[in-house]
Amino acid sequence: MAEEKHVLSILVDNKPGVLSRIAGLFSGRGYNIDSLCVAETMEEGVSRITLVTQANLPLVEQIKKQLNKLINVIKVFDMTETEYVQRELAMIKVTAKPENRAEILRIVDIFRCKVVDVGAEHYTIEVTGDEGKLAAIRSLLRPMGIKEIARTGMIALFRDVK
Template sequence: METSRYLLSILVDNEPGVLSRIAGLFSGRGFNIDSLSVATTDDPVVSRITMATTCDAQTIEQIKKQLHKLINVITVTDLTEKKYVERQLALVKVHANPEKRAEILRIVDIFRCRVVDVGHAHYTIEISGDSGKHEAFLSLVKPMGIVEIASTGAIALAREMGK
């Protein structure tokens, strides 16, 4: 079966243990979570979990059915086939040898990133955008030597109908 990336937006009660039960649902069935982001919404009793996973169509249907059965889950929205806005934040520490610094700064400018820390041997770069932008940026700085990466994972909201 063909696998694809799926992006789920899950509204849940903002209570202790809810995230643990959702993660347990995935691990107990051998499903992998590629990306996970959780925060309170504009309503302090509701949290939004944005989760990305890679699986086949039959598996994602099973995941959604199992999520709907959990008591603290309010709604499960599969954004995959909808129009949505996605963002991810990452900090990328890159080797910045003197001969490569100008090239790194050009890449930073092209991708509208920001250098947030400068050291003798490294630049730390902040990048925000969708996963495609992150992958393209990383592919260009990888030859220079990525020291480490910290990433938030995806967050997403559905677009308005008709947009």
């Protein structure tokens, strides 16, 4: 059965060791983690973990059940089952030679990004978007010379209130 990308949104008790329980579950059972993002929610004591994994259907079912089995997991949503919005933030440090500076700024403008740091030889660009947008800007900036990238990993919400 074909592997597909699944975005899991996991509400957990905000307690010490919870992340390690989830990471340990994935490593111990041989599941993949493509990206992982953790932060508090509006509700006190509850955090949301957005986790992207690659798995076929029976396996993703098993992953969701195993996550639910963890005592500190409150609820697991598979975002991929329905309409959702996703975003990721990346910071890209790109080599900015005098002859490239205008071009880079044009790309930044087109992609509605921001330059957050300027050096003698570089720009650091903040870009927010879905995976496609991030991939696109990377491929456009690559010829100028990307020095470093830092990414947050994906976060996601359902379109409808759940």
